[in-house]
Amino acid sequence: MFGISIVGTGIYRPGLTVTNEDMAKIVDTNDEWISTRTGIRERRMSNGEPTWYMGTHAAQQAIDEAGIDPKDIAYVICATITSDFHTPSTACIIQREIGAVNAACFDLNAACSGFIYALDTAKRFLQTEDTAKYILVVSSENLSKITNFEDRSSCILFADGAAAFLVERSEKLYGCWLGADGQGAKYIYARADAPSNPFMTEPRFHVADETDESITHKQLVQDGKEVYKFATKALPTAAVNAAERAGIAVTDIDVFVPHQANLRIIETAAKNLGVSMDKLVLNIDKRGNTSSASIPSAFHDGVCSGQIKRGDKVCLVGFGAGLTLGSAIIEY
Ligand code: UT7
Secondary structure, X not given: OOEEEEEEEEEEOOOEEEEHHHHHOOOOOOHHHHHHHHOOOEEEEOOOOOHHHHHHHHHHHHHHHHOOOHHXXXXXXXXXXXXXXXXXXXXXXXXXXXXOOOOEEEEEOOHHHHHHHHHHHHHHHHHHOOOOXXXXXXXXXXXXXXXXXXXXXXXXXXXXXXXXXXXXXXXXXXXXEEEEOHHHHHHEEOOOOOOOOOOOOOOOOOOOOOOOOOOOOOOOEEOHHHHHHHHHHHHHHHHHHHHHHHOOOHHHOOXXXXXXXXXXXXXXXXXXXXXXXHHEOOOHHXXXXXXXXXXXXXXXXXXXXXXOOOOOEEEEEEEEOOOEEEEEEEEO
């Protein structure tokens, strides 16, 4: 089977630790509500570190662990929804910082499923380009810059951070399934700039069934209940489909690394999949939801704690805005 091998992983945790008690100082909430409804006790937030900076540190750690020459990296793919610039891409800045001078670079936006989409893109490049030796897949997110800190139902969830995988081709087990449902775009979104130019005659262009036009700020808006419903079905659907593509049963999987959005979502999804909780890597209590960085960060933590071992069949599975969903099954 054509698969990938992870030769290095890296992580960056930004400077600020924000506890539930800290959140209670800015919105009407409390530790008991947040921890029982979400499983989150604290999260890291940027103390000013830009997205490219966090991504660079995670990438450098993955390169150092692999002990490779960055000139042998053929692509830098960065999953992010919180770039520092519209252009250049975060991937280009990371390339400059790590000295991956021979790499082609681009960013990819699939929200919290972004890392799975990026990993599968990397696998396809490796499969079709004999000369591509290594690919750096990095996720970096500064969600706090698009978080509405006046909305207690969402601001308690989101956090910042980065993580990276350095991958090469291998004959290892691999299966990936990606999906999306644009009908659910309205359930979680953050607006970008509206069209604007000196010749415009229409003040606003209306699109039927689009996200709420009355909301003009650029912070994250979500319908928590709809996202919750989607997520509890999306995680099992994606995992089962990826297992089928890998040619294995869900029961053959040693470890699951789910998107760390809400512990209750993960518990319900695990129950629906018939998987016991001890097979899941969880770091949501200390990290919160870092969007595309959540899965590779949890993977890195799982490797460091010994929960993920070489040879394990690992299921990475996520969902997010779009709505998007996806799962990759790899052998570590
Ligand atoms: O990467 C994807 C990101 N998004 C998600 O994964 C979101 C998925 N959804 C969720 O995680 C959950 O729906 C939430 C955590 C957002 C909300 O949990 P819930 O159990 O669905 O709560 P709820 O919205 O039904 O609210 C229950 C009550 C409400 O009060 P009333 O109307 O019953 O009086 C809310 O106003 O809890 C209230 N509430 C809060 N209370 C204290 C909402 N947020 C808070 C809060 N602290 N932070």
